[in-house]
Amino acid sequence: KNQVEQSPQSLIILEGKNCTLQCNYTVSPFSNLRWYKQDTGRGPVSLTIMTFSENTKSNGRYTATLDADTKQSSLHITASQLSDSASYICVVSDKKASGTYKYIFGTGTRLKVLA
Amino acid sequence: NAGVTQTPKFQVLKTGQSMTLQCAQDMNHEYMSWYRQDPGMGLRLIHYSVGAGITDQGEVPNGYNVSRSTTEDFPLRLLSAAPSQTSVYFCASSYSRGGAATLYEQYFGPGTRLTVT
Numbered sequence: 001k002n003q004v005e006q007s008p009q010s011l012i013i014l015e016g017k018n019c020t021l022q023c024n025y026t027v028s029p030f031s032n033l034r035w036y037k038q039d040t041g042r043g044p045v046s047l048t049i050m051t052f053s054e055n056t057k058s059n060g061r062y063t064a065t066l067d068a069d070t071k072q073s074s075l076h077i078t079a080s081q082l083s084d085s086a087s088y089i090c091v092v093s094d095k096k097a098s099g100t101y102k103y104i105f106g107t108g109t110r111l112k113v114l115a
Numbered sequence: 116n117a118g119v120t121q122t123p124k125f126q127v128l129k130t131g132q133s134m135t136l137q138c139a140q141d142m143n144h145e146y147m148s149w150y151r152q153d154p155g156m157g158l159r160l161i162h163y164s165v166g167a168g169i170t171d172q173g174e175v176p177n178g179y180n181v182s183r184s185t186t187e188d189f190p191l192r193l194l195s196a197a198p199s200q201t202s203v204y205f206c207a208s209s210y211s212r213g214g215a216a217t218l219y220e221q222y223f224g225p226g227t228r229l230t231v232t
Contacts, residue, residue: 105158
């Protein structure tokens, strides 16, 4: 069964510190992996999209890594800010034989950054 | 561009009532979809559309209908609301190529929080 699992479920850090969020998946065949940021009461916003051949992709203070062999991804946040407080969702896309795609969403990691 | 807009933002229904959640996008995206988000679960796909006049079922389509008469609009209809449909509903859109959403970004609307009593 295609699944996306994220850890930890929640995380509290102090402003200015770094943190790393994990995503493990069992989706096959793999097409791409996305990280989204979802502020409370808002829709998810895309941070990065990575294909099979990409190992690292950055978006400002956010850096995503992908190991397609072990089916693991991480999202590293550098020098955290209060505005980073949000849920971070890992989404893996497979590619069906029909050519269409399906997105499998993780349950997210809830990050709280304290002053 | 307004992006993806959804109305209403909040809605309370009684069991058995019907209603339509509205979704519109002004980015000329072919691919549009509806998700529901429940506590402790990832977003789940309800229905999607790869273009005007074309819709298909997602993971959890029961109790919902959709239509796509224009590129811009993709309404979601609840036929007879049930407490199990209490959730936050998100509409999303993206470019597509060949009828499939590929590596393009998905843009999500702000969501509609629905409570069925």
